[in-house]
Amino acid sequence: MVNLNLPLKSIPRITPKYVRVLEKLGVFTVKDFLFYFPFRYDDFSQIVSISEDYLNQVITVSGKIIKTKLNRIFRRKMSIVEIIIGTENNIPLKAVWFNQPFILETLKEGVEVRLSGKLILDGKKFSMSSPAWEKSSRDMTNTGRLIPIYPQTSGITSKWIRWQMKMLLEPLGHPMSKWTSDVLIDILPKEIRKKYNLYDIYTTLSQIHFPDSKEKLIRAQKRMAFQEMFLVQLKTIQIKKEFAEKNSTGIKFDEKLIKNFVNHLPFKLTNAQRKASFEILKDLEKPRPMNRLLNGDVGSGKTIVSAISALQTISASYQTTIMAPTEVLARQHFESFCEIFKNYDIKIALLTSSYKLISEPKANQNLKIENLKLIENCKLKIENYTRTIKSTTRSELLTSIQTNEVQLVIGTHALIQKDVKFKNLALIIIDEQHRFGVAQRATLQQNIPRESAQQVPHLLTMTATPIPRTLAIAFFGSLDLSILDEMPKNRKPIITKIITPTGREKVYNFIRSEIKKSPASTREDDRSSTRGGRQVFVILPLIEESLSESMIDVKAVKAEHERLSKIIFPEFKLGLLHGKLKAKEKEAVMKDFSDKKIDILVSTSVVEVGIDIPNATVIIIENSERFGLTQLHQFRGRVGRGKEQSYCFLFTAENSVPTSVPTRIPTRLKILEKTNDGFEISEHDLKLRGPGQFFGNIQSGLPDIAMEHLSNVKLIKFARAEAKNLLENDPKLKEHPLLADALKKFSEKIHLE
Ligand code: ADP
Ligand code: MG
Numbered sequence: 001m002v003n004l005n006l007p008l009k010s011i012p013r014i015t016p017k018y019v020r021v022l023e024k025l026g027v028f029t030v031k032d033f034l035f036y037f038p039f040r041y042d043d044f045s046q047i048v049s050i051s052e053d054y055l056n057q058v059i060t061v062s063g064k065i066i067k068t069k070l071n072r073i074f075r076r077k078m079s080i081v082e083i084i085i086g087t088e089n090n091i092p093l094k095a096v097w098f099n100q101p102f103i104l105e106t107l108k109e110g111v112e113v114r115l116s117g118k119l120i121l122d123g124k125k126f127s128m129s130s131p132a133w134e135k136s137s138r139d140m141t142n143t144g145r146l147i148p149i150y151p152q153t154s155g156i157t158s159k160w161i162r163w164q165m166k167m168l169l170e171p172l173g174h175p176m177s178k179w180t181s182d183v184l185i186d187i188l189p190k191e192i193r194k195k196y197n198l199y200d201i202y203t204t205l206s207q208i209h210f211p212d213s214k215e216k217l218i219r220a221q222k223r224m225a226f227q228e229m230f231l232v233q234l235k236t237i238q239i240k241k242e243f244a245e246k247n248s249t250g251i252k253f254d255e256k257l258i259k260n261f262v263n264h265l266p267f268k269l270t271n272a273q274r275k276a277s278f279e280i281l282k283d284l285e286k287p288r289p290m291n292r293l294l295n296g297d298v299g300s301g302k303t304i305v306s307a308i309s310a311l312q313t314i315s316a317s318y319q320t321t322i323m324a325p326t327e328v329l330a331r332q333h334f335e336s337f338c339e340i341f342k343n344y345d346i347k348i349a350l351l352t353s354s355y356k357l358i359s360e361p362k363a364n365q366n367l368k369i370e371n372l373k374l375i376e377n378c379k380l381k382i383e384n385y386t387r388t389i390k391s392t393t394r395s396e397l398l399t400s401i402q403t404n405e406v407q408l409v410i411g412t413h414a415l416i417q418k419d420v421k422f423k424n425l426a427l428i429i430i431d432e433q434h435r436f437g438v439a440q441r442a443t444l445q446q447n448i449p450r451e452s453a454q455q456v457p458h459l460l461t462m463t464a465t466p467i468p469r470t471l472a473i474a475f476f477g478s479l480d481l482s483i484l485d486e487m488p489k490n491r492k493p494i495i496t497k498i499i500t501p502t503g504r505e506k507v508y509n510f511i512r513s514e515i516k517k518s519p520a521s522t523r524e525d526d527r528s529s530t531r532g533g534r535q536v537f538v539i540l541p542l543i544e545e546s547l548s549e550s551m552i553d554v555k556a557v558k559a560e561h562e563r564l565s566k567i568i569f570p571e572f573k574l575g576l577l578h579g580k581l582k583a584k585e586k587e588a589v590m591k592d593f594s595d596k597k598i599d600i601l602v603s604t605s606v607v608e609v610g611i612d613i614p615n616a617t618v619i620i621i622e623n624s625e626r627f628g629l630t631q632l633h634q635f636r637g638r639v640g641r642g643k644e645q646s647y648c649f650l651f652t653a654e655n656s657v658p659t660s661v662p663t664r665i666p667t668r669l670k671i672l673e674k675t676n677d678g679f680e681i682s683e684h685d686l687k688l689r690g691p692g693q694f695f696g697n698i699q700s701g702l703p704d705i706a707m708e709h710l711s712n713v714k715l716i717k718f719a720r721a722e723a724k725n726l727l728e729n730d731p732k733l734k735e736h737p738l739l740a741d742a743l744k745k746f747s748e749k750i751h752l753e
Contacts, residue, residue, distance in 0.1 A: 003030075004029065004030045004031040004034070004184060005029050005030070005031060006029060006030050007028055007029055008022055008023075008027065008028065008029065008030060008032075008033060011030070013164065013167065014164065017155065018155070018156065018160070021153060021154075021155040021156045022036075022156070024153075025151075025153060030168060031184075033164070033165070033168060034165070034168060034169060034184075034205055035205075036150065036161070037150075037208055037209075037224075038148030038149055038150050038158075038208070038209065039149065039150065039151050040149050041146045041147060041148055041149060041211065041217070042058070042116070042132070042146070042147040042149060043058060043146055043147075043214075044058065044059075044060045044116035044132060044143050044144055044145060044146070044147050045060070045144065045145050045146055045213075046058070046059045046060060047059075047060045047061070047062070047114075047144050048060070048061065049061075049087065049088055049089045050087050050089065050091045050093055050119070050126055051089075051091075054119045055119055055120065055121065056118060056119065056120065057118065057119060058116070058117065058118050058119075059116070059117075059118075059119055060114055060115065060116040060143050060144045061085075061087055061093060061114070061115050061116075061119075062087070062088070062112065062113065062114045062115075062136050062144075063085035063086050063087035063088065063093065063112070063113065063115075064085060064086055064110065064111070064112050064113075065083050065084070065085050065107055065108065065109050065110060065111050065112075065113060066084045066085060066086045066092065066109065067083065067084040067109065068081070068082070068083045068084075068104055068107065068108065068109055069081070069082040069083070070082075070101055070104060078098065078099060079098070079099055079100075079101045080096055080097070080098055081096065081097045081098075081100060081101060081103050081104055081107075082094065082095070082096050083095050083107055085113060085115070091126060092125065092126070093115070093125075093126045093127065093128065094122060094125050094126070094127040094128070095115055095117075095127065095128045095129075095131050095133070096127070096128075096129055096130070097130050098130065103133075106135065107133065111135060112135065112136035112137065113133055113134065113135055113136055114133065114134055114135075114136050114140070114143040114144055115128055115131040115132070115133050115143065116131055116132040116133070116142070116143040116144065116147070117129065117130065117131025117132060118131075132147065132159075139166070141162050141163065141166055141210070142159055142162060145210070145211070145212070146210075146211040146213070146214065146217060147162075148161075148162060148208075148209055148210070148211075162209075162210075165209050165210075166209075166210070169205060169206060169209060169210075172184055172202055172205075173202055173206065184201060184202060185201075185738060186200055186201040187201075187227065187738050187739050187742045188201070188223075188226070188227055188230065189726070189736065189739070192230075192722050193223075195722075196226065196718060198222070198223040198226060199219060199220055199223045203220065204220045204223045204224060205220075206220075207219070207220035208220045208221065208224065222715070225712070225715060226715055226718070226719055228746075229474065229715060229716055229719035229720075230719040230722060230723055231742065231743055231746045231747075232474060232475065232477070232719075233474075233477055233716075233719050233720045233722075233723035233724075234723045234726070234727065234733075234739075234743055235478075235743060235746070235747050236475075236476075236477035236478040237477065237478070237720075237723055237724060237727055238727065239478040240291075240477070240478045241727075241731070243288070243289055243291055243456075243478070244288055246288065246289050246446075246456045247287060247288070247289075247454055247455055247456065248286070248287055248288055248289040248290070248426075248455055248456050248457065248458060249287070249318060249424075249426045249455050249457075249458075250284070250285050250286055250287040251284040251285060251312055251313055251316045251318065251426060251427075251458075252285060252316065253281045253282070253284070253285055253312065254312060254315060254316075257311065257312065257315055258277075258281070258308060258311070258312060261308065261311055262308070264343070265304065267488065267490070268489075269301075269304070270300075270301065270484070270486045270487070270488055270489070271486060272296075272300070272483065272484045272485055272486035273300075273301050273304065273305050273484060273486075275482070276294060276296075276305050276482035276483070276484055277305050277308045277309070279292070279480070279482045280292060280294075280305065280308070280309045280460060280482065281308070281309065281312055283458065283480070284309060284312060284313065284427070284458055289445065289456040289457065289458055289459065290458035290459060290460065290480070291445070291458075291459050291478065291479050291480065292459070292460050292461070292479060292480045292481070292482060293461050293462075293463065293467075293472065293476050293479040293480070293481050293482070294306070294460060294461065294462045294463070294482050294484065295463050295466060295467050295472055295481055295482065295483050295484070296462070296463065296466060296483065296484030296485070297465070297466045297484065297485075297487070297637070297677075297678030297679065298464070298465065298633070298634055298636075298637030298678065299487065299488075299491070299637050299640065299641060300484035300485075300486070300487055300488075300678075301484065301488055302431075302462045302463075302484060303333070303336055303340075304340070305482075305484070306322070306429045306431075306460060306462060307337065307340045307341070309427060309429070309460060310322070310337075310408060310427065310429065311341070311344070311346075313426050313427040313458075314346055314407045314408060316426075317404075317424070318407075318424050318425070318426035318427065319401070319404060319406075319407055319408070319409065319422050319423060319424055319425045319426065319427075320407065320408050320409070320425070320426070320427040320428075320429065321408070321409040321410070321411075321416055321420070321422070321425060321427070321428055321429065321448075322337070322408070322409070322410045322411075322429045322430075322431065323410075323411065323412065323413035323416050323428065323429070323430045323431065324410070324411070324412060324413070324431045324432065325412070325413065325431070325432045326412065327352040327353065327354060327355075327412055327583055328586065328587070328590065329431060329432070330350065330351075330352050330355075330410055330411050330412050331350065331352070331355065331587070332612070333410050333431065334348065334350040334355075334357070334359070334410045337408060337410065338359045338387050338389070341408075342361075342387060344361070345361050346361075346407050346408055347359070347360045347361075347400075347405060347406045347407055347408070348360075348406070348407075348408045348409075348410065349397055349400070349401060349406045349408070349409045349410065349411075350410050350411060351394075351397060351409060351410070351411035351412075351415055351416065351419070351420065352411050352412045352415060353412070353415065353583070354583050354584065354587075355391075356391060356392050356393060356394050356396075356397045357389055357390070357391055357392070358389070358390055358392055358397065358400065358406060359387045359388070359389045359390075360387060360388055360390075361387055361388075362387060362388050394419070398419060398420060398421070401420050401421070401422060401423070402421050402422070402423055403423060404423035404424060409422075413430065416448075417448060420448075420449065421449040421450065421451075422448070422449065422450040422451070423450075423451055424450070424451060425448065425450045425457050426455070426457050426458060427457055427458045427459075427460065428445060428448065428457050428458070428459045428460070429459075429460045429461075429462070430459070430460070430461040430462065431462050431464070432462065432463070432464040445457060445459045461479070464634065465630050465633070465634050465678065465682060466485075466678040466679045466681075466682050467682065468679070468682045468683045468685075468686045469483075469679070469683075470683075470686070470712075470713050470716055471686060473716055473720070474716045477720065485679060487676075490643060491640060492640065492643070492644070492645050492646065493640075493676040494636055494639060494640040494646045494647065494648050494676055495645065495646070495647050495648070496636065496647075496648040496649075496650065496672045496673050496676075497647070497648070497649055497650070497673065498624075498650045498652065498669050498670065498672075498673060499649050499650060499651050499652075500652075504651065507620065507649050508568055508569075510618075510647075511536055511569070511600075511618055511620075512569070512571075514533060514534040514536070514617060514618055514647075515533050515534055515535070515536065515572055515599050515600075516533055517533035517534055534615060534616065534617040534618065534644065535593065535596065535598070535599055535600070535601070535613060535615050535616040535617070535618075536599065536600040536601070536616065536617075536618040536619070536620070537600075537601050537603065537616060537618070537619040537620070537635075537638055537639065538560070538564065538600060538601065538602045538603065538619075538620045538622070539603055539604075539605055539619065539620065539621045539622065539635050540553075540556060540557050540560055540602070540603070540604055540605065540622045540623070541604075541605050541621075541622065541623045541624075541626040541627060542604065542605060553578070553604055554578050554579075554580050554604070557576065557578050557602060557603070557604045558576065558578075560602055560622070561574060561576040561602040564600065564602060569599075569600060572599040572600055573597065573598050573599050573600075574598065574599065574600045574601070574602060575589050575592060575593055575598035575600070575601045575602065576589070576601075576602050576603075577589050577590070577601060577602070577603035577604070578603065578604045579604060589601070593613060594613055596615065605627070605631075605635070612641055613638070613641065614641045614642035615642060616638060616639050616641070616646075617639055617640075617642070617644050617645065617646040617647065618639060618646065618647045618648075618649070619635060619636060619638055619639045619646075619647070619648050619649070620648075620649045620651065621635055621636075621648070621649070621650050621651065622651050623651065623652065623653050624650035624651060624652055624669060625652045625653060625669065628685050628688075628689050629668060629669075629671060629672060629681050629682075629684055629685040629688070629689075630678075630681060630682050630685045632650070632669075632672055633672065633678055633681045633682075635648075636648040636672070637678075648672075650669055650672065652669075668684070668688055671684050726739075
């Protein structure tokens, strides 16, 4: 008798060599093995009699071996197996395999075989090169059907896996199975399966490994996707419930304060901003920790929404912290908030590894924080009311945070989590959600050092790019959502163009004319300057797919900088930015760019060019086919921040393509020409490239099958409804021990907590 939880090594058929390979893949038990899924299928399901109609198609043919031959080419250390089979309509078929002489041990003259492969003509003879094969006497495992192809690993072939899979799977379907039946019991409750017409687990596994048809395969995959999504939803609802039982500080909504603040902004809030701000302020009032995601496009104005929540919190005498993923972004926030709160008696700290700064209002030192309100006669004051920014030591800074002398702490998340002990932190704001794991976020909220451990701070996370709605519901179901789906009115949509190689010169000319244009007065607070017109970004992708820059990438960006400065734009000032520069150097380049001392900034894609440069109106992205749509859209968001018309030019690889051949522009890039709507773009990207990218470096750990179905809104909805329903009746899953167990394992795997 075999238990499904048995380790694979206890199965004699599977030799230690294979056990080792499988263990490396994370497959330890029989059950693990059954859940080791193919990543694609070869369609060999067409069993036919040979004819010219099938030329160049993948088909399956059966017949008797008439002749076999082994050719060895010693000079090239090669062997070629050649067999001829006679098929049923007496047309011979030749099949050849390279370097697999052992095939002849099985494929002898007179043996009946099935071959699956592409039918070609070799001279005048029908032929197949390296077809899949098996004896006709055997079940169709490797030919004649949809054939599963497993992720490739050295030392293990898909053929071997198919064989083992069949041996393990088949007995489970037998009604008199001696296998312990309790292990392959379905974790999906029967009622749910019935309601949505989902396969039971045995049928699901059989159809995933050995699909009888495409339809059945899809049905089996759907059932797996449903199961995964159901678990995700159970978990997120549980997390949400747990949070709802925790205590937090209720912060009363001070309508006058907020109205006053909003009325003095240099712009009118969009309706979406209003709505989101209101949702957040309402949440803050509750004595339960807020856990909200502010989901919005680049430039949709998330900063001001977060500022409103910070202002409300601080005015109630509590502290707020803003965490950014990089130093540059933290500094940018520091500058923005000093500006936004310039008329308020709020002390703001910047804490990164290079900076320890405190910014405080110069005048009115005696203004009490409790009496915080807009300083009267705002207009007059703005002119002579400045902030003093002083550099301090780390320990001094930490002390002033601990004593509540500083009310707003901005920094990189690593440093804030490590160093800072707050006096009375009530609100955490995280910028750029996707760089944090869902796991990290929840622990952060509960574990950040603070005096009163019972009070969990409210948490507002902001996305760097719009997350597709379905994805947000699926994965961030434990959060409440506020969506900024409306751009400030003063924006002109960015004009985007895909540029073929011949268009490059034209673009360069266009850039010349843009830089020579008279300086744009783009915003009320525009940093005025005397030199230069508009400014330009040039973005280069990483050459190798990796998370950080290699020296090759730095070299490439240096070379492009050189080429542009010496040959193309000798009359302009160019700057260079890449990840291997020191923080201070990066800082200096960005500052020069924002001070308009640089006309064109050449940069690698990993460098955060998040600083707001309203005067930059052109962005060029080289090798744009290397990027995802969402990423391109995000780069594009670097321009279009001022009142002037902005442009984005997408270059595609040209050097590798001979000019006589028309360059194939990836059709997906065309979406960017058509729309500026970040949500629309990210939905497209989700369908094209899957959800992984929206999680940044953090793997969601979800099986590909569930991932593929994430754009299936209905499935997510149903899974969520069923999860809710189940938990209402059985909150601790006491009546569903199997499910509870699966959920525990599942959440360890996908790090939802
Ligand atoms: P993001 O959502 O990408 O963080 P920001 O908050 O940085 O966007 O806002 C981008 C720019 O738009 C900033 O310069 C900000 O001052 C400006 N802005 C924000 N809201 C509005 C609005 N309602 N009307 C006009 N400009 C706005
Ligand atoms: Mg932002």
